[in-house]
Amino acid sequence: MKRGVLSILLFIVWILLVWPFKEYGIDYQSILAGAIISLFTGYIFGVGFTESPHKFLGIKRYLWGIYYIPVFFYYCLLANLDVAYRVLHPKMPIKPGIVKVKTKLKSKSGITALANSITLTPGTMSVEVKDGYIYVHWIYVREKDIEKATEIIVRRFEKILERIFE
Numbered sequence: 001m002k003r004g005v006l007s008i009l010l011f012i013v014w015i016l017l018v019w020p021f022k023e024y025g026i027d028y029q030s031i032l033a034g035a036i037i038s039l040f041t042g043y044i045f046g047v048g049f050t051e052s053p054h055k056f057l058g059i060k061r062y063l064w065g066i067y068y069i070p071v072f073f074y075y076c077l078l079a080n081l082d083v084a085y086r087v088l089h090p091k092m093p094i095k096p097g098i099v100k101v102k103t104k105l106k107s108k109s110g111i112t113a114l115a116n117s118i119t120l121t122p123g124t125m126s127v128e129v130k131d132g133y134i135y136v137h138w139i140y141v142r143e144k145d146i147e148k149a150t151e152i153i154v155r156r157f158e159k160i161l162e163r164i165f166e
Helices: 002-017 030-045 053-057 058-088 108-120 146-153 153-163
Strands: 095-104 124-130 132-138
Touching: 002 030, 058 108, 058 132, 058 146, 058 153, 095 146, 108 124, 108 153, 132 146
Parallel strands: none
Antiparallel strands: 095 132, 124 132
């Protein structure tokens, strides 16, 4: 099942990449090449693809994924403005440090997506993931308490990622 799900997802990506086929119709050679390459790649790499391939069949997960994109960009924009303020300020008000935050996510994919979201947000960077905790380098440490730091850094992403990956 893992190989089949991966092949289908790869074929969908292929179709999206070559979408404007031709002016006069569908390019059947491109579709055939995409199908063959997707099946071949899915067969080779499908074993290590995911722990739970049945989760890819839930349409609600995709809708939550689409919802996550503007939420992530919003917090990314706020963080960009915050970092720009700190860089341009004459006194450069930074208080860097590493804080420990807790996550409720259990799946490896969910924890990875959360850690990547934290890292892609300017001013924070995931340093290590260990035993349900993520160690985050923060450009301006506002809270050292695990629960309060978790609320500031993690919860905004975790609520949505939980619906996508758990």
